[in-house]
Amino acid sequence: MASQHPIVEYTSQASWAMIEDKFSPYAKETLTKLIKFYEEEILPARRLSHAQLPEDPVKRWKTVIPVIEELKVKAKKLGLWNLFLSKAHYPEHGVPLTNLEYAVMAELLGRAGHMAPEVVNCSAPDTGNMEVLAKYGTPEQQKKWLIPLLNGEIRSAFAMTERHVASSDATNIRTSIRREGDEIVINGHKWWISGAGDPRTKLHIVMGKSDPGNKSSYHQQSVVLVPSDTPGITIVRPMKVFGYDDAPEGHCEIIYENVRVPLSNLVLGWGRGFEIIQGRLGPGRIHHCMRAIGAASEALDTMLRRVTDPSRKTFGKYLHEHGAVIAEIAKSRAEIEAARMLVLSAALQVKNADITPKGALKEIGIAKFVVPSMALTVVDRAIQSFGAEGVCQDQGLAKMWAGLRTLRIADGPDAVHIQQVGQRELKRAPGLVKKAAELAKREDALFQKAGIKKGKGPSLVAIFYVLNFEKNSVINPIANPPLSSALPFL
């Protein structure tokens, strides 16, 4: 029986029961502290943080939001800092939390948009960038960039996507990275580079092609550390997400023209760019998914407040009395719970795999395309419950939807993860065929023993479908034919 931890109010008794024994006393205590900090400090400051961002199109890109900086100081003092960086993976710089323990915290943080992760120094793209530096950086690179990032003194950007190539296949990247004496020269045109608009961003981690002729398309790329004030960098414009500019961080279009940095700014080694981007993403995807679940939960809570508003009645009933509304609420709850179980199982896999997310690639891939769509559906229902108010600036739901929608594209579009999961799944087919052949042999032996000629009759699965169809069941064998290729013994 799980204990009554305050996190249950934000998640569920069932999910807490599944993971409570995996939580160390330190993690439980940190989680309790985080909930208190979220309720007493972060939530009350949310509207103020929006109000402190000027409307002025120039000033908003030069602003460091005061209340966020104040909260950062408080969070650090409380030890609510760099919670994403697990000591198990990063003994020197990490905190004593596992990916699973942080995943639950990420869900809570996801309820309060971009602000909450930033306040505890857990926001993307800094998180992934800190992991790159902690994992692959030289002691000098770590001193110069990692330590200020860990302290929350600077911010950073990761520049991979390019305007003129299909960047979901990172082998297409064209930005040129070449050596000239003791320097590296970079030329390229990137866009959608998150964080590059922030006045605190002092570092771009740039991926480009250093060896385009290499036989292996996975060894042509390198990654270089580029100070944001290096001559030759032009921030062309911030890209807007459905009209939102996400200032002051932004997602910028950038031109790198003859940008020169010292040779010592190369990360890990020539031709090792792919290795770096692969190492960067695993746990981060779990955290994105958990934040998306937090956003969906927040949307559902918002919807509950709205549909129980006693001042709103349509067609003689309060909103919550309409069956359609009750159904939307129930479906949302069910989908959130299912998604959380999925992501927690991925986080558990990472924990079990101990050091790299490789052992959990399947689970992470599934979560990456299932969870954002689930969250979008839940937020969409909440928007609907507000009528026109749901799509306007008075509620956070429209912005929440816009942010979640980008998760289906950023960090690998759904289609790419679906393809990888599908291909992985197909690898099971030879084993299934072999098993089916063995079963057929045992069936043959049974038929022979019984003295009955084995015909081409329907399998048990097909009989089940037909019986249910005849009973006017919704299971229709025509709409849902069994996949004969997947079940070759039919």
Ligand SMILES: Cc1cc2nc3c(=O)[nH]c(=O)nc-3n(C[C@H](O)[C@H](O)[C@H](O)COP(=O)(O)OP(=O)(O)OC[C@H]3O[C@@H](n4cnc5c(N)ncnc54)[C@H](O)[C@@H]3O)c2cc1C
């Ligand atoms: C808000 C936001 C923030 C971002 N932040 C960053 C950042 O900080 N740094 C950075 O480098 N990039 C960033 N990106 C860019 C993002 O990573 C890319 O947009 C993404 O990788 C897709 O690349 P692309 O836009 O070039 O699309 P393309 O590669 O042109 O793909 C277009 C579409 O093709 C389809 N497709 C691709 N492959 C397959 C397939 N195998 N099967 C079927 N269909 C397929 C998909 O539907 C895909 O959406 C950000 C994007 C957004 C929206």
